[in-house]
Amino acid sequence: MATLGFNPTKIRIQTFQSHKLISNIISLSKPTKIPLNLSQFSANSPTTRLFRHSSVSKSSVSAPFEAETVDEEDDPTAELSYLDTEVDPESISEWELDFCSRPILDIRGKKIWELLVCDDSLSLQFTKYFPNNVINSLTLKDAIVSISDELGVPLPDKVRFFRSQMQTIIMKACKELGIKPVPSKRCLSLLLWLEERYETVYMRHPGFQKGAKPLLALDNPFPMELPENLFGEKWAFVQLPFSDVQQEVSSLETKFVFGASLDLDLLGIEIDGKTMIPGLAVASSRAKPLAAWMNGLEVCSIEADLTRACLILSVGISTRYVYATYKKTPVTTNEAEAWEAVKKACGGLHFLAIQDDLDSDDCVGFWLLLDLPPPPV
Structure with missing residues (x-):
């Protein structure tokens, strides 16, 4: 491997006292x-x-909350369907996915659920809100297919997800579509995107619950x-x-x-x-x-x-x-x-x-x- 040598010329392993190079095996x-x-x-x-994210364009689709008329680009209730036009859709073979409740209440006073999907480069970004009474593998399966159809991308080879509590639903939906589900915390783009959305979307949503604890903690x-x-x-x-x-x-x-x-x-x-x-x-x-x-x-x-x-x-x-x-x-x-x-x-x-x-x-x-x-x- 290029230049990687675990030796004193590349790795400085030093003691606190003498600061001499040593071989510590x-x-x-x-x-x-x-x-x-x-x-x-x-x-x-x-x-x-520093955290950076791709710019996103939001689609004007129905959301489970009636909000005041606002600029679509700045509407926290809007859903998102985005594909970078400079990226070959066939090259996006792995998705990162989260399907979980958000600290937001709908008009019934029930927590809203959200499907969040991206690839590791954030060239693909998709969000969709769901009421809490339709959370099952069939709903997720249909949503995955709709992403493929709407954005013109093939179904992925793999889907990574990081919540153990959703493992049964996600694995069943993926396997029925011939997708390999991969339980993994190496969903870094997704995790950082969630962090960003918490501040820029969820906290600004009219149904936001301040101080609400995550329903499905890691x-x-x-x-x-x-x-x-x-x-x-x-x-x-x-x-x-x-x-x-x-x-x-x-x-x-x-x-x-x-x-x-x-x-x-x-x-x-x-x-x-x-x-x-x-x-x-x-x-x-x-x-x-x-x-x-x-x-x-x-x-x-x-x-x-x-x-x-x-x-x-x-x-x-x-x-x-x-x-x-x-x-x-x-x-x-x-x-x-x-x-x-x-x-x-x-x-x-x-x-x-x-x-x-x-x-x-x-x-x-x-x-x-x-x-x-x-x-x-």
């Missing part, structure tokens, strides 16, 4: 030492995280034991310059490497190329099979659990694994906390890399990951 079953350098992340760090279950096929042999906390991370992301499509990237431009992540991005390197003598197994899990994020002295791997919608453990001491606690602090300073950006050996110049799996707060709805 950690066995999954042994006490860990997790040295990092936080000097580059000062209170005035230039690292920022799960955060207790972490489970890691399946045997996902075990690595050694691991290390590492750092990689953001410019090299970008090269790794671009090379995923050109080289036979397992993994997943993020559209950093769409996410509006602005980080200096020299800024070090935290990551986790995992080595295994069976690296390629390990990477292949990981590739089917919809890897979401990695976090250091300071209380349990372990690393938590989040995959799919609500599956959390104890990925590795370390001996809890003041030193390891401080260093794990530092890794989380660096991740926070990078706006939640981090990565997972799988290699044959931690000293190798190449890896067989690379996942760019991002911590995002749960959506406000």
Whole structure:
């Protein structure tokens, strides 16, 4: 892989005391030492995280609320049907979908539900309101077909969704249409769009309920034991310059490497190329099979659990694994906390890399990951 080498020339792994370059290779079953350098992340760090979204054009269709006459472009009750005319409809093969209630009451005093659909580039954007008494797989199935017909796009190969409570309805509707449903929190474009709509649409809707809690909150279950096929042999906390991370992301499509990237431009992540991005390197003598197994899990994020002295791997919608453990001491606690602090300073950006050996110049799996707060709805 281009320029990715977990070695001192590319990864600066430093201790807090001496700041000397070291090779810190950690066995999954042994006490860990997790040295990092936080000097580059000062209170005035230039690292920022900005959210950008595609401009949208709203269609004048019926909404479940009678609103005063307003400009269609500024009407929070209007529904949306948008397809970027510069994009080939045949190229949009994966959708992101949310089907859930909103903090809005209709004229009956019942919560309005909304179907929200987009692709990862926001070239396709569709919204439709529903009363709460028609929420079922048939309604969703018909709506998916109507999106395809109305916008002239083929039915997608895959549909990603992030709410476990809607899994039965979404999976049934998709399977009846020959679409592969993918439970995954890697619906970042959808999650950011929901965040934007909360402020620009839902809060301005005449039926908005201030302070209403989400009906279907995201799960955060207790972490489970890691399946045997996902075990690595050694691991290390590492750092990689953001410019090299970008090269790794671009090379995923050109080289036979397992993994997943993020559209950093769409996410509006602005980080200096020299800024070090935290990551986790995992080595295994069976690296390629390990990477292949990981590739089917919809890897979401990695976090250091300071209380349990372990690393938590989040995959799919609500599956959390104890990925590795370390001996809890003041030193390891401080260093794990530092890794989380660096991740926070990078706006939640981090990565997972799988290699044959931690000293190798190449890896067989690379996942760019991002911590995002749960959506406000």
